[in-house]
Amino acid sequence: MRQTVEGRDGLGEGERRMVEGGDNHCEGQRMTEVGDCHGNGGSMAEGGDCHGEGRNMAEARDATARQDCGPEERFLVVDQNLSFAEMVSLIEERDKMTKKNVVASNTKSAINMAITVAAAANSSLFTTAAQKPPVAPGSFFTILQRKLIQNLEINGAARVNAWVDSMRASSPTHVKSTTPSLSEDQSSWILRHPSALEMLEQITNASKGKQIVMFLDYDGTLSPIVEDPDRAYMSDAMRTTARKLARYFPTAIVSGRCRDKVYSFVQLAELYYAGSHGMDIKGPSKGPKDKNDAQSVLFQPASEFHQGSSRVKFP
C-alpha cells in the first residue's frame, strides 16, 4: 500500500492524492484527485488485476460541475470508496496546500467540507445549469460550500445528518471495520470452499485408499503479503512445516511468479514447483547435484521459445 501526496501549482495540474494498492508488476489503484478547470483534474477509482478482470471504475466527475468552473476554478471529484474520515482529511490536506478556501478547522467546517465532497461525488446533489447563479472567479469549493450553506439554511440539521449517515453507510472502511456480516456471495463461496482445518475428519475419511497431494500458493499463503514483492520472505517455521508436509504428501507450490523466484524463496528441493501460472513445472530433485536435472522438469512448454540465455518469464 503506497500513498503519494503531491502538491502542484495552479497551472493546470491541481493537487493530487493517490492511494495505490498493487505490486511491481501490475497495479491495482485507487486515485483521488482535486483538479482544476483546465481539464487536468479527474477522479478514478480502479481495481484491476494482471488478468484484466474485476476492473471497476467509480468516476464522480459531473458535467454540471464543470460548467460551474470559471478559468480559475477548481472542481473536486472523489473516489466514492473513500471513507468519511479519508474524505475529510483529503479536503483538509488540499486546503492546507492551496491555502485557499481555508475554513477554521472545527467540526462544523469538517462536516461542511465532507458534504461538499459528497456533493461532488453525487451529481444528483447539484442543481442544473439553468438553476445556477452566475459564476464569479473563485473556487469550486466555495461554490459548493455556498450551495451547501443554502441547503443547510433551508433544510437544517436533519439533511446534514442524513448525508453524513449515508456517507458513513457507504464507506467500505466503515463497513469492513464495524460490520462483520458477509455478503450473500461471500458466504456461499465460503460454504462451497470451507477451511480444510475445520474439515480434517471429513478429509481423512474421504481420502481413505487415495493419495493426498498438497498444492500450495506462495504469496499470501506461505509468505505474508508485503509491499515489495522481492521481499516476500517465508519464515523458517513455515519452511519447516512445508518440509514436514512434503515427507508425507507430494507437495507442490503453484504460483504466478516464475519458478526460479519461488524456489529462491522456499529453497526446498523436495517440493514440486509450478511457476509462471503452471507453464513451468519441475519436480523434486533427487539430490543437491540433481537440482537442474532435465528429468525433473515436468512441463515447460515455453522452453522452445527461449533464445540463448534470455528467457521470457513471469516475475
Ligand SMILES: O=P(O)(O)OC[C@H]1O[C@H](O[C@H]2O[C@H](CO)[C@@H](O)[C@H](O)[C@H]2O)[C@H](O)[C@@H](O)[C@@H]1O
Ligand atoms: O499466483 P500467486 O502465487 O498467488 O501470485 C500472485 C502474485 O503474487 C505476488 O504479488 C502479491 O504478493 C506481493 C508480495 O507480498 C505483494 O506485494 C503484491 O501486492 C501481491 O499481489 C507477485 O509479485 C505477483 O507477480 C504474482 O502475480
